[in-house]
Amino acid sequence: xxxxxxxxxxxxHLSIILVLFLLQFVVPPFHATMLTRxxxxxxxxxxxxxxxxxxxxxxxxxxxFFSTGLYTTGLTIYYLDLGIxxxxxxxxxxxxxxxxxxxxxxxxxxxxxxxxITMIFSQVFYLTTLYFNNVTYGDQGFVLTGKLKPLELAGxxxxxxxxxxxxxxxxxLFAFSFxxxxxxxxxxxxxxxxxxxxxxxxxxxxxxxxxGFKRLALIFSGIIAGISGSAYALIFSYVGSSFAFIHNxxxxxxxxxxxxxxTTIGPLVGTGLMLYLIDFTSSLTPHxxxxxxxMLIAVILGFPPGVVGGIRRRWLKWLP
Amino acid sequence: MNIEVAIVLGLLDGVILGFNxxxxxxxxxxxxxxxxxxNVSHGEFFMLGAVxxxxxxxxxxxxxxALIAAPLMVAGLAAVVDRxxxxxxxxxxxxxIVVTIGLLxxxxxxxxxIYGPYSRPVTxxxxxxxxxxxxxYSGYKIIIAGISALLMVLTWFIIFKTKLGLYMRATQQDSEIAQAFAVPVRRVxxxxxxxxxxxxxxxxxxxxxxxxxxxxxxxDALLISFMVVIIGGLGSLSGTLIAAFMxxxxxxxxxxxxxxxxxxxxxxxxxxxxxxLRPRGLFGAExx
Amino acid sequence: xxxxxxxxxxxxxxxxxxxxxxLEAVKPTNLRVRQGEIRAIIGTNGAGxxxxxxxxxxxxxxxSGKVFFKGRDITRLKAxxxxxxGIVYTFQIINIFKNLTVYDNVVLAVQRGLTKGRxxxxxxxxxxxxREAEKILSRIxxxxxxxxxAGTLPYGYQRMLELAMxxxxxxxxxxxxxxxxxxxxxxxxRVATLIKDLAKEVTILLIEHNIRLVLELAxxxxxxxxxxxxxxxxxxxxxxxxxxxxxxxxx
Numbered sequence: 001x002x003x004x005x006x007x008x009x010x011x012x013h014l015s016i017i018l019v020l021f022l023l024q025f026v027v028p029p030f031h032a033t034m035l036t037r038x039x040x041x042x043x044x045x046x047x048x049x050x051x052x053x054x055x056x057x058x059x060x061x062x063x064x065f066f067s068t069g070l071y072t073t074g075l076t077i078y079y080l081d082l083g084i085x086x087x088x089x090x091x092x093x094x095x096x097x098x099x100x101x102x103x104x105x106x107x108x109x110x111x112x113x114x115x116x117i118t119m120i121f122s123q124v125f126y127l128t129t130l131y132f133n134n135v136t137y138g139d140q141g142f143v144l145t146g147k148l149k150p151l152e153l154a155g156x157x158x159x160x161x162x163x164x165x166x167x168x169x170x171x172x173l174f175a176f177s178f179x180x181x182x183x184x185x186x187x188x189x190x191x192x193x194x195x196x197x198x199x200x201x202x203x204x205x206x207x208x209x210x211x212g213f214k215r216l217a218l219i220f221s222g223i224i225a226g227i228s229g230s231a232y233a234l235i236f237s238y239v240g241s242s243f244a245f246i247h248n249x250x251x252x253x254x255x256x257x258x259x260x261x262x263t264t265i266g267p268l269v270g271t272g273l274m275l276y277l278i279d280f281t282s283s284l285t286p287h288x289x290x291x292x293x294x295m296l297i298a299v300i301l302g303f304p305p306g307v308v309g310g311i312r313r314r315w316l317k318w319l320p
Numbered sequence: 321m322n323i324e325v326a327i328v329l330g331l332l333d334g335v336i337l338g339f340n341x342x343x344x345x346x347x348x349x350x351x352x353x354x355x356x357x358x359n360v361s362h363g364e365f366f367m368l369g370a371v372x373x374x375x376x377x378x379x380x381x382x383x384x385x386a387l388i389a390a391p392l393m394v395a396g397l398a399a400v401v402d403r404x405x406x407x408x409x410x411x412x413x414x415x416x417i418v419v420t421i422g423l424l425x426x427x428x429x430x431x432x433x434i435y436g437p438y439s440r441p442v443t444x445x446x447x448x449x450x451x452x453x454x455x456x457y458s459g460y461k462i463i464i465a466g467i468s469a470l471l472m473v474l475t476w477f478i479i480f481k482t483k484l485g486l487y488m489r490a491t492q493q494d495s496e497i498a499q500a501f502a503v504p505v506r507r508v509x510x511x512x513x514x515x516x517x518x519x520x521x522x523x524x525x526x527x528x529x530x531x532x533x534x535x536x537x538x539x540d541a542l543l544i545s546f547m548v549v550i551i552g553g554l555g556s557l558s559g560t561l562i563a564a565f566m567x568x569x570x571x572x573x574x575x576x577x578x579x580x581x582x583x584x585x586x587x588x589x590x591x592x593x594x595x596x597l598r599p600r601g602l603f604g605a606e607x608x
Numbered sequence: 609x610x611x612x613x614x615x616x617x618x619x620x621x622x623x624x625x626x627x628x629x630x631l632e633a634v635k636p637t638n639l640r641v642r643q644g645e646i647r648a649i650i651g652t653n654g655a656g657x658x659x660x661x662x663x664x665x666x667x668x669x670x671x672s673g674k675v676f677f678k679g680r681d682i683t684r685l686k687a688x689x690x691x692x693x694g695i696v697y698t699f700q701i702i703n704i705f706k707n708l709t710v711y712d713n714v715v716l717a718v719q720r721g722l723t724k725g726r727x728x729x730x731x732x733x734x735x736x737x738x739r740e741a742e743k744i745l746s747r748i749x750x751x752x753x754x755x756x757x758a759g760t761l762p763y764g765y766q767r768m769l770e771l772a773m774x775x776x777x778x779x780x781x782x783x784x785x786x787x788x789x790x791x792x793x794x795x796x797x798r799v800a801t802l803i804k805d806l807a808k809e810v811t812i813l814l815i816e817h818n819i820r821l822v823l824e825l826a827x828x829x830x831x832x833x834x835x836x837x838x839x840x841x842x843x844x845x846x847x848x849x850x851x852x853x854x855x856x857x858x859x
Contacts, residue, residue, distance in 0.1 A: 108596060111413070113550065115358075116547075188732045188737070191712065192716070201703070202703050202704065205665070207692055209689075250421055293423065294422065300415045304415070
């Protein structure tokens, strides 16, 4: 890859993060909250895209990864009075464990079977949260307000009930996932994932342990999704079964496709567009899922490469 | 009620459930077998059957009409979906999954808007008890079994004894060669989709008096059908049937001892076990 | 082309067979390929040639029998593990990454060839990879097309790309499955030259229908028919073998 391309790519990505950082100083509070939300879910989508867009594996079970982070962090704070840092780290650990487990169980299958089995596992997880609803409060969920103890970092008090803290925490996580993802896909590892997506048999005949790489991709993807779940618990202080339901697996699918699967910026764009669109429509009618459905069909029929995919194709060929 | 009777009842309920699941899963299997696609909105066609049954009973005081109207309406819907959504994307498997997910949302929400968010009971057309030595059993449920069995025989007949069925089997084997032999593959596709969806709709009509009609009931049916076709093997009709009864009976018996939620969890885990040990399903002949 | 190579057996199959349902595609077969030679396998369509080499490369599992490479039983090794020990297979039907650029195709092979072990590829020096890729591209003659999408190349170039991707993997046994299929006379000459060049360092197992090419290149020819080896020997001997003639020209 040419050096000037590398610089352009890095500059673009860093600029996006910079813009997101600066926006908090200029936008009204409503949009700041929207952006916080978008950044948390865009992190989720970035994780999802790694598996779908780059490795070519469609999962309908990512709600399970998201919820693992969500519940681990939420439950430990709620019942064990854990501090934010510990709860967050535990969330990451739990996501790793679940992702690794899934990687070894589900990746013996592929295609439709993989889709179905991820869906089933995710549904089992959802049902489990309902089954133990004396602990999890099921669909109703529970809130963490008042339980988030302020942190002290280098003499500064960080209080998670502050919107500034929420925004920048979300931004930090998003930036981390965003750049990590960029590093992964622009490396030999990323190239192998794409090879697996394009022609798995050939990749294997070139000597690549395709099963092993798919597992690694799933683990990365699951961990990032879990981190976004943990972040959600900390920022929005709410934990509920609805995040384990299948709709929360379909959401990142839509955001990724709309923004552009297989692009680094796509997930952010797709998440942003959809969340604003849904916010707008839900003020008109409670039946916004129709919009989600229509968007899914429209994207596939109308512009399969998604927004950023289309931009990459027509104008900015160097976008990763 | 002592435990043996409870178990027998659970078993019977499980068998009836198995019949119902079999119809839905059969529909899904036919669509996949012939068209090589998964229709994720398949469960919504099932739900539409139940909803049509409710309207039929409530507005027209007639249940039988639903048995005919629902499959016809759903078949018509399937034809529209095929023409305007599936054909433009050339039946691409991955894209089909995504668009049918979209379709799922649209159908679900439209029903939510028109029919409402509530689960409503549907009066069965007949109410009688069949008396066995130690207990009574709902006669209607037995009728469900009867009609389901009839439909399965009818489907078998269509697939194995008619020219249309021959076309479908040929297309399933190899659609390119079938085309070379002047099999009207496009028409076969839309017919298979219509047939499969209609089966789901009828299943919905039949089970409505037992389960009530609810706009979200399709998701559960979808998940169960998925489990069944995995265990039975995608594309294997006999496997699907056997698996349907297995799942139904397991669910029925486990439900005697545990809550339905737990029963579902157990059934799901069993499915995954099967999939891991035998990735092609118990009887599967199809490779992914 | 006679070689004063070692008499070491590089590859050996012992009673290797493969059934598909009721059809015995490859009957229990013993094949011995010597290190350094160019071995051609010829036979009519359906003789089992590709199935046999598929079992050697690991693409499919045998129904029975074993495969030995450098004296080691590799029957249980997966395909990608066999590449690591030096068995490389190029496809009969062109199987490249059609949607990626020529450059990306080659790089994928290069990065594999430059690293050891499963995860070694994760710590690779990008510039080294680029340099090696350039070298391969110019050796095969594809430098000018490097940023073109592979699927848009003319057929002959795609074939060359398929070959180009085998080289960086550092094969010891290179299995070429009908490498000249569909090529023009000029392109066939280029492939022949490449094979001769490669044969100096690599043992070659060549499936071919082009008999003239086989006679020109091969040290030993193995003839298969209906799943079994019916003749084996020097090209001249095979040419004159009555059984072979019957199979190819007869009823």
